[in-house]
Amino acid sequence: GIAEMRVSPDTFTCDEIGKEIPVTLTVIDTSGNQSTCTAPVLVNDTEAPVPPPPLPPIIVPNDPTKCSAIVPWDPPAFTDNCEVREVTCTYPDGTPFDPSKPLPAECEDSAKGTLITCIAKDSSGNPSPPWRRLVTVLDKEPPMVSHCVEDIHTSAKDKKDGQCGAYVSWEPPRFIDNCSDVTVTVNAVYPDGLTHSVAPGDFFPIPPGECEGKYQIIYTGKDKCENETKCSFWITVRDEEPPKIVTPCPDDIVVNNDHKQCGAKVFWTPPEFEDNCGDLTVTVIAVYPDGSIHNVAPGDFFPIPPGKCEGKYLVTYTATDKCGNETKCSFWITVREVEPPKITIDPPLKPKYFSTDKLDFCYTVTDNCDPNPEVTVLLSNNGGAPVDITAPSCIPIDLSKLVGHNVITIIAKDDCGNTSTDSVKFYVVLRLVGDQIVIKDEIQKLPNGTAFDAFIKFPAPYDALTIYRAVADGAPARSINRDWTEHMAICRFRRGDVTEFPVDDYFEVTGSFKYNGIDLEFFGADYIYRVLPPPRTPTSSPRSSTSLKPSKE
Structure with a gap:
C-alpha cells in the first residue's frame, strides 16, 4: 500500500499568485518504492480579507454652532493572508463615505x-x-442668548388689588439655536418661593409688611432636542415713594392772646396724608421759641415767652411709612400779646365829696403777661393841666384843694406797648366850716318871723369873695345876684318855726360862685341857738340842695 505522499513545494507565497509553479508529487508505498510526477500549478488566492472586530457606535456631539459634525474616522483595519488592496466604506444609500463630510445632528431620544x-x-x-x-x-448644543436683561431696580409707584408695587417692562432676551427654532418660556420666582408665569409689563407687588419685593425672572430657551439655555435677572421693587400730602398744611397762623392769658389756644385743620403701600405714622411737633421741641395738637396752648411780645412756633407734620419714607409739611404759629393791662379802682369813687372829706384813691393794675406794667396816675382839677400823682396802691387825695370838677386818669402800659386808660370823675363841694359862716348878733331866741343877718367868708384860695345878706326867717328861699369882681353867689336860708320846735335850729346855705371863671359849689351850715339849755345835735336832717349830708361842726 501507499505509505506516504509528498508534494513539493507544498506552499506558495503571495508573490506566486497568478503564476504557474512546477509542483512535484512523490508517492511512496509501504515497501519504500516511490514514484514522482511534476506538473505546473497556477497559484490562486481565494481567501477573503478578514474584517476587524466590531467596534461600538461612534457618538459625537455636533460641532459648535453647527447642526452637524465632522466625525473623527479611523478606517477599519482589515487583515488578509496576502494583501488588503482596498477598503471601501459607504453610506446607507451606497454612496461612498466621505469622512470630511459632516454628518447631520440628531436628537438623542430619537x-x-x-x-x-x-x-x-x-x-x-x-x-x-x-x-x-x-x-x-x-x-448637544443649547440655544444661545444674544441679549439678556440686567437686573432691574424700580420704585413702587403703582397699586393693584390693594397692593403696592410696580408695572415693570423690559426687552425680552433673544435666543437662537444651531438646529431648530427655540421655544421660550419665562417664569418668575416670587418672594414666597412660588413660581409664576410672567411677561413684560406685568405687575410686581411688594409683599405685605415688606419694604421690597425681589423676583428672579428666568427665561428658558429650548430647542427641539430639549437642549436648553437659561437667562435670569432680578427685578427688585422697593417702597421708595414717600407719603403724599392729600390736604396740605394750613397757611401760617397769626392769633392774638386769649383773654387774660399770656398765650392762646390755637386750632387748625390737620393735613391729610396717604401712602402707596398702606399704613403710615403721622407725628406733629413744634419747635418752641427757646429751641425746645414738643409734641403738639390742634387746640393746644401756645404761651408767649416771658419778656416777649410774641411767640413763634414752627409746627411740622411728618408722615412716615413702614419703610422710613417720609414727607413733611410745616407752618408757623405766631401768638401776639395784644391785651392791655387791666385797671381796677377799688373802692370805686363817689360822684361828689366835700372839701373836708378824706379820700384815698386805691387801684390795682394787672397784666396777662407783664408782671410789672408801667403805671401813670394823672389828676386834673377843673380842666386844668394834669398833675402826675403816681404812687403805688393807694394815693391820699387832698380834697381841700380840689373844689370843683376833677378827673383822675390811670394810664397803664405793658412791656409790649399795649396801653389801657381808665378815668374817674368826681366833684368836690367847698365845705364852709367854723367861723366861715357867721350869724350876726347871735340871739338866744328868735321869735318866728324875726329877721337876722348872716354872712359867709370863703377860705383861701377863694377868699376874694365875701357874701353878706340879711334874710327874714320863714321868708321864701330866694337867690341874689351881685357882682363882686365877677363872682356870683346864691344863698338860701333854712326856715323853721321856733314856736313849734323850741330847740336849737340849724342854718344852712348852698350856692355857687365863680373862681377863675369856673362855677363852683359851696355848702355851709351853722346852728342858731334859740333856747337854753346847752345845744344838741338836731333831730331832723338838713334840707340841702345837694345830696350830701353834713356833719355837726
Whole structure:
C-alpha cells in the first residue's frame, strides 16, 4: 500500500499568485518504492480579507454652532493572508463615505445614526465580509442668548388689588439655536418661593409688611432636542415713594392772646396724608421759641415767652411709612400779646365829696403777661393841666384843694406797648366850716318871723369873695345876684318855726360862685341857738340842695 505522499513545494507565497509553479508529487508505498510526477500549478488566492472586530457606535456631539459634525474616522483595519488592496466604506444609500463630510445632528431620544459599511478587497479581488459601524451625531448644543436683561431696580409707584408695587417692562432676551427654532418660556420666582408665569409689563407687588419685593425672572430657551439655555435677572421693587400730602398744611397762623392769658389756644385743620403701600405714622411737633421741641395738637396752648411780645412756633407734620419714607409739611404759629393791662379802682369813687372829706384813691393794675406794667396816675382839677400823682396802691387825695370838677386818669402800659386808660370823675363841694359862716348878733331866741343877718367868708384860695345878706326867717328861699369882681353867689336860708320846735335850729346855705371863671359849689351850715339849755345835735336832717349830708361842726 501507499505509505506516504509528498508534494513539493507544498506552499506558495503571495508573490506566486497568478503564476504557474512546477509542483512535484512523490508517492511512496509501504515497501519504500516511490514514484514522482511534476506538473505546473497556477497559484490562486481565494481567501477573503478578514474584517476587524466590531467596534461600538461612534457618538459625537455636533460641532459648535453647527447642526452637524465632522466625525473623527479611523478606517477599519482589515487583515488578509496576502494583501488588503482596498477598503471601501459607504453610506446607507451606497454612496461612498466621505469622512470630511459632516454628518447631520440628531436628537438623542430619537437618533438613528448613520450606518457606515466597509468592505475590503485583497489583491486577488476577494471581498471581505462587510464591517459596519454606527455613527451618531447628537445635537448637544443649547440655544444661545444674544441679549439678556440686567437686573432691574424700580420704585413702587403703582397699586393693584390693594397692593403696592410696580408695572415693570423690559426687552425680552433673544435666543437662537444651531438646529431648530427655540421655544421660550419665562417664569418668575416670587418672594414666597412660588413660581409664576410672567411677561413684560406685568405687575410686581411688594409683599405685605415688606419694604421690597425681589423676583428672579428666568427665561428658558429650548430647542427641539430639549437642549436648553437659561437667562435670569432680578427685578427688585422697593417702597421708595414717600407719603403724599392729600390736604396740605394750613397757611401760617397769626392769633392774638386769649383773654387774660399770656398765650392762646390755637386750632387748625390737620393735613391729610396717604401712602402707596398702606399704613403710615403721622407725628406733629413744634419747635418752641427757646429751641425746645414738643409734641403738639390742634387746640393746644401756645404761651408767649416771658419778656416777649410774641411767640413763634414752627409746627411740622411728618408722615412716615413702614419703610422710613417720609414727607413733611410745616407752618408757623405766631401768638401776639395784644391785651392791655387791666385797671381796677377799688373802692370805686363817689360822684361828689366835700372839701373836708378824706379820700384815698386805691387801684390795682394787672397784666396777662407783664408782671410789672408801667403805671401813670394823672389828676386834673377843673380842666386844668394834669398833675402826675403816681404812687403805688393807694394815693391820699387832698380834697381841700380840689373844689370843683376833677378827673383822675390811670394810664397803664405793658412791656409790649399795649396801653389801657381808665378815668374817674368826681366833684368836690367847698365845705364852709367854723367861723366861715357867721350869724350876726347871735340871739338866744328868735321869735318866728324875726329877721337876722348872716354872712359867709370863703377860705383861701377863694377868699376874694365875701357874701353878706340879711334874710327874714320863714321868708321864701330866694337867690341874689351881685357882682363882686365877677363872682356870683346864691344863698338860701333854712326856715323853721321856733314856736313849734323850741330847740336849737340849724342854718344852712348852698350856692355857687365863680373862681377863675369856673362855677363852683359851696355848702355851709351853722346852728342858731334859740333856747337854753346847752345845744344838741338836731333831730331832723338838713334840707340841702345837694345830696350830701353834713356833719355837726
